[in-house]
Amino acid sequence: MEHLFEYVLRIGDDSLILGQRLAEWCGHGPILEEDIAMTNISLDLIGQATTLLDYAAKIEGKGKNADQLAFLRFDKDYRNLLLVEQPNGDFGMTMMRQFFFDAFRKPFFEALQHSKDEQLSAIAEKSLKETRYHLKHSSEWVIRLGDGTEESHQRIQESLDALYRYTDELFYSDEVQKAMESAGIAPKMDDVRSEWNKTVDYVLNEATLKIPDNQWKFEGGRRGMHSEHLGYILADMQYMQRAYPGLEW
Amino acid sequence: MKEVNISELERRFQEKIDNDIRIEPKDWMPDEYRKTLIRQISQHAHSEVVGMLPEGNWITRAPNLRRKAVLLAKVQDEAGHGLYLYSAVETLGADREQTIDDLHSGKAKYSSIFNYPTLTWADMGAIGWLVDGAAIMNQVPLCRCSYGPYARAMVRVCKEESFHQRQGFEIMTTLAKGSPEQKAMAQDALNRFWWPALMMFGPNDAESKHTQQSMDWRIKRHTNDELRQMFVDATVPQAELIGLTVPDPDLKWNEETGHYEFGEINWDEFWQVVKGNGPCNKDRIDTRRKAKEEGMWVREAAMAHADKRAKRKSA
Numbered sequence: 001m002e003h004l005f006e007y008v009l010r011i012g013d014d015s016l017i018l019g020q021r022l023a024e025w026c027g028h029g030p031i032l033e034e035d036i037a038m039t040n041i042s043l044d045l046i047g048q049a050t051t052l053l054d055y056a057a058k059i060e061g062k063g064k065n066a067d068q069l070a071f072l073r074f075d076k077d078y079r080n081l082l083l084v085e086q087p088n089g090d091f092g093m094t095m096m097r098q099f100f101f102d103a104f105r106k107p108f109f110e111a112l113q114h115s116k117d118e119q120l121s122a123i124a125e126k127s128l129k130e131t132r133y134h135l136k137h138s139s140e141w142v143i144r145l146g147d148g149t150e151e152s153h154q155r156i157q158e159s160l161d162a163l164y165r166y167t168d169e170l171f172y173s174d175e176v177q178k179a180m181e182s183a184g185i186a187p188k189m190d191d192v193r194s195e196w197n198k199t200v201d202y203v204l205n206e207a208t209l210k211i212p213d214n215q216w217k218f219e220g221g222r223r224g225m226h227s228e229h230l231g232y233i234l235a236d237m238q239y240m241q242r243a244y245p246g247l248e249w
Numbered sequence: 250m251k252e253v254n255i256s257e258l259e260r261r262f263q264e265k266i267d268n269d270i271r272i273e274p275k276d277w278m279p280d281e282y283r284k285t286l287i288r289q290i291s292q293h294a295h296s297e298v299v300g301m302l303p304e305g306n307w308i309t310r311a312p313n314l315r316r317k318a319v320l321l322a323k324v325q326d327e328a329g330h331g332l333y334l335y336s337a338v339e340t341l342g343a344d345r346e347q348t349i350d351d352l353h354s355g356k357a358k359y360s361s362i363f364n365y366p367t368l369t370w371a372d373m374g375a376i377g378w379l380v381d382g383a384a385i386m387n388q389v390p391l392c393r394c395s396y397g398p399y400a401r402a403m404v405r406v407c408k409e410e411s412f413h414q415r416q417g418f419e420i421m422t423t424l425a426k427g428s429p430e431q432k433a434m435a436q437d438a439l440n441r442f443w444w445p446a447l448m449m450f451g452p453n454d455a456e457s458k459h460t461q462q463s464m465d466w467r468i469k470r471h472t473n474d475e476l477r478q479m480f481v482d483a484t485v486p487q488a489e490l491i492g493l494t495v496p497d498p499d500l501k502w503n504e505e506t507g508h509y510e511f512g513e514i515n516w517d518e519f520w521q522v523v524k525g526n527g528p529c530n531k532d533r534i535d536t537r538r539k540a541k542e543e544g545m546w547v548r549e550a551a552m553a554h555a556d557k558r559a560k561r562k563s564a
């Protein structure tokens with residue numbers, strides 16, 4: 001049960017923190033259509049986070065709800081990937097971050113549909129359609145920017161170089177992951193990784209972009225060891241709940 | 250000969266208007282009618298887009314997941330309204346990018362209400378309730394506007410605006426029956442947004458240059474003062490219902506007229522904000538300009554990529 005709680009938290013926190021990040025774009029997008037698209041993706045992710053954290057709270061059994069998990073934990077208790085807490089940067093950085101994540105989430109949810117955990121399987125099924133759309137959107141932008149102008153090519157290549165080091169963590173495996181895999185609850189990370197590789201190879205090739213030589217990997221988010229960025233995300237996100245504890249809004 | 254033709258065209262145009270027959274993009278229309286509509290619809294589009302900023306300011310700090318999602322959805326709707334309206338402007342032969350540049354240069358206006366800051370969460374309630382509420386008063390009659398594409402855009406927009414108004418009022422209701430500090434937060438937001446909301450209907454009828462012509466063309470169906478009165482009459486009872494006080498010592502119900510009487514609007518403030526001297530005018534325009542400048546390379550890349558694709562296809 002403790003493993004399951006931890007596992008659901010990981011999925012939920014990824015959606016929550018990336019949804020929060022994307023929401024920062026609202027009103028600042030390069031075109032109005034992208035303001036709509038990014039808000040829409042953010043909305044999907046916040047929706048996923050709500051369902052997942054709600055489920056996590058039930059598993060935990062301490063009488064909490066999704067809001068209490070989302071707004072009242074300390075930074076070390078968040079289990080999201082380092083990737084999703086990285087700053088938005090320019091539009092290319094945001095799309096590259098999104099692409100790496102979506103390319104993971106699609107095969108992940110596809111496989112999670114067959115989870116022995118009925119709740120997770122239902123959530124995966126529900127989230128899959130929107131995730132396919134997210135991946136289509138982010139891969140199209142990676143291709144456009146990679147194979148666009150000289151400036152755009154250079155910019156997005158730099159974003160790729162900056163973010164690539166966070167991608168290995170997508171497939172983080174530890175005791176929790178292994179326990180969930182052998183219980184038939186979690187997808188096998190090796191399978192998800194090989195799907196991810198296929199998508200990334202195809203899209204980066206279309207985009208004329210290349211994987212950086214520096215293959216150093218970062219991890220930590222799944223263990224609660226975050227970057228400096230998460231603290232500021234939480235400062236914004238938790239402000240109301242911290243300033244006015246225990247009220248209805 | 251030509252002279253006669255034009256006056257004949259004008260006569261037929263006015264006849265259509267008088268019979269409530271919609272004017273469509275390909276129909277002949279007087280230059281002034283076209284210009285008036287371009288001005289009004291682009292102002293409206295700009296208001297939707299600039300209006301995303303004061304509310305966007307609170308999305309990352311929304312107090313719970315449900316409120317965050319509802320606010321995201323609302324701001325997304327406003328962006329959608331901006332898009333329909335820019336398309337409606339384009340049916341009149343105006344260029345979307347040009348109208349946006351006019352906004353950024355200060356030549357084109359947008360609703361002054363968005364030049365006030367959003368300082369607390371309660372402002373999300375006040376904006377939905379009062380600002381979207383005032384927008385509905387203005388826009389419901391526009392669903393019968395003589396220009397077809399604008400009227401049709403308004404039908405879609407109004408459905409969403411009434412949802413926005415309800416969610417804003419719901420935020421205010423929750424706060425008003427919450428803790429003393431929540432109630433104070435709601436009252437403070439009402440205090441700050443009440444008068445600017447009344448200003449959204451524009452100058453008094455006596456001062457309004459365009460009203461009569463717009464009424465004759467059936468672009469407008471009510472004068473500014475009529476709409477403002479309708480808004481006050483609808484909104485004051487809502488404030489009372491949730492126990493908030495409208496910040497107007499002169500406000501009183503007139504049994505004979507069946508309307509509320511209300512105090513004098515601070516027109517100096519109104520004109521100052523119109524002229525660019527509101528608390529956030531500079532921030533709002535700088536933000537929009539920056540979004541456009543920083544997005545330039547993205548738009549260029551998208552065009553370059555589309556060109557490459559087209560060439561590869563034809564090759």
Ligand SMILES: [Fe+2]
Pocket residue numbers: 297326327330406410
């Ligand atoms: Fe709107």
Ligand SMILES: [Fe+2]
Pocket residue numbers: 297330384388406
């Ligand atoms: Fe509007």
Ligand SMILES: [Fe+2]
Pocket residue numbers: 327381409410413
């Ligand atoms: Fe609205």
